[in-house]
Amino acid sequence: MTPSFEEPRFARIYRAPGRVNLIGEHTDYNDGFVMPAAIDLFTYAAIRPRDDRALFIPSENFSESVEFDLNQPDPRARGHWSDYVCGVAVMLERVGYKLRGADLTIRSDVPIGAGLSSSAAIEVAAGFALLDNSSFEIDRVELATLCQKAENEFVGMRCGIMDQFISCNAQAGTALMLDCRSLDFNLLSLPEDVRLVICNTMVKHELGSSEYNTRRAECEAGVRYFATLLPNIRALRDVSIEDLDRFGAGLNEVVYKRCRHVITENARVAEAASALEQNDLTRFGELMAESHRSLRDDYEVSCAELNIMVDLAASVEGVHGARMTGGGFGGSTINLVKTERVPEFKQIVATGYQEATGISPEILVCAAAAGATRI
Ligand code: ADP
Numbered sequence: 001m002t003p004s005f006e007e008p009r010f011a012r013i014y015r016a017p018g019r020v021n022l023i024g025e026h027t028d029y030n031d032g033f034v035m036p037a038a039i040d041l042f043t044y045a046a047i048r049p050r051d052d053r054a055l056f057i058p059s060e061n062f063s064e065s066v067e068f069d070l071n072q073p074d075p076r077a078r079g080h081w082s083d084y085v086c087g088v089a090v091m092l093e094r095v096g097y098k099l100r101g102a103d104l105t106i107r108s109d110v111p112i113g114a115g116l117s118s119s120a121a122i123e124v125a126a127g128f129a130l131l132d133n134s135s136f137e138i139d140r141v142e143l144a145t146l147c148q149k150a151e152n153e154f155v156g157m158r159c160g161i162m163d164q165f166i167s168c169n170a171q172a173g174t175a176l177m178l179d180c181r182s183l184d185f186n187l188l189s190l191p192e193d194v195r196l197v198i199c200n201t202m203v204k205h206e207l208g209s210s211e212y213n214t215r216r217a218e219c220e221a222g223v224r225y226f227a228t229l230l231p232n233i234r235a236l237r238d239v240s241i242e243d244l245d246r247f248g249a250g251l252n253e254v255v256y257k258r259c260r261h262v263i264t265e266n267a268r269v270a271e272a273a274s275a276l277e278q279n280d281l282t283r284f285g286e287l288m289a290e291s292h293r294s295l296r297d298d299y300e301v302s303c304a305e306l307n308i309m310v311d312l313a314a315s316v317e318g319v320h321g322a323r324m325t326g327g328g329f330g331g332s333t334i335n336l337v338k339t340e341r342v343p344e345f346k347q348i349v350a351t352g353y354q355e356a357t358g359i360s361p362e363i364l365v366c367a368a369a370a371g372a373t374r375i
């Protein structure tokens, strides 16, 4: 019998959260700063040990089960959802965690493919469960790094460390400012009377992935330019606003704008952290608005639907801040909204968006949750 959530006495149950990024967009691959928060939507893993070295993995979301032999010499991805789980097992084994076989049932409340990182949530939930099932101590930073490695090298998705890191290390009621180079992080309390409201535009424009690669190349071009003028430039993270003002004229206009976004966005994350520390949500919200404008005008990764959603939100009373979140070209906005104003917010934004676009948006109201844990 597979371990089920209905018969918990036969299994141990773990969960890992999805996430939303409050500020710090397109900074992670520039070795910069991000500020995600975990949301109270989770992926659950129910695990029970087996006597052999097999993994038997049912996903309730996909109504499907997969078997995986931990002893196979050269495990390969199958282009299947189970790669996210098997990849984590492979990376754990590769660094020396010899895992027990297990029956491992997956269930998720994190919407899949909606930019809330269901992928990191399944990786972290599975990794946490597999380690504990084999009586290993959990090192949360190492687990995040290995889950990212699984997604990069096994699944074949080029993602940064943010998603796995927040899913492992979040604390309830806080946002986490992360230095994507050193992995140093700082937990920042969010006021109790705000909600993280995620508005899904329900659109996903095709150019997303090609433009992502173009942006990365443009950032690399910027790094090459600044490295000829200044010492110790390894990434745009090492270039200051003063450097940009002084030397930026030598860049072509497009690369200049891309660099300006990344460099000012890193500065905004730092300032947003101070604003939160001082409980200054007005300033925090202004920084979110500046971030959105910079993504729209300098980085050019927004789209009409995201701009409409942000403009609508900004007009509602009780909204501290609103901006696009995630890669862009569709997906969601993140809004910091006073809890008591949330019903009104939902109504105004949903109606306004429907009128402007003909599309009915999905609106999720979340609180900042804790990272992966056994429950
Ligand atoms: P996001 O992380 O934004 O939700 P991704 O495309 O990065 O989107 O990851 C989604 C993929 O992760 C799914 O297509 C599936 O392969 C895997 N996945 C996520 N949650 C589950 C789940 N509960 N069961 C099985 N696979 C899942």
Ligand code: MG
Pocket: 117, 118, 119, 120
């Ligand atoms: Mg993902």
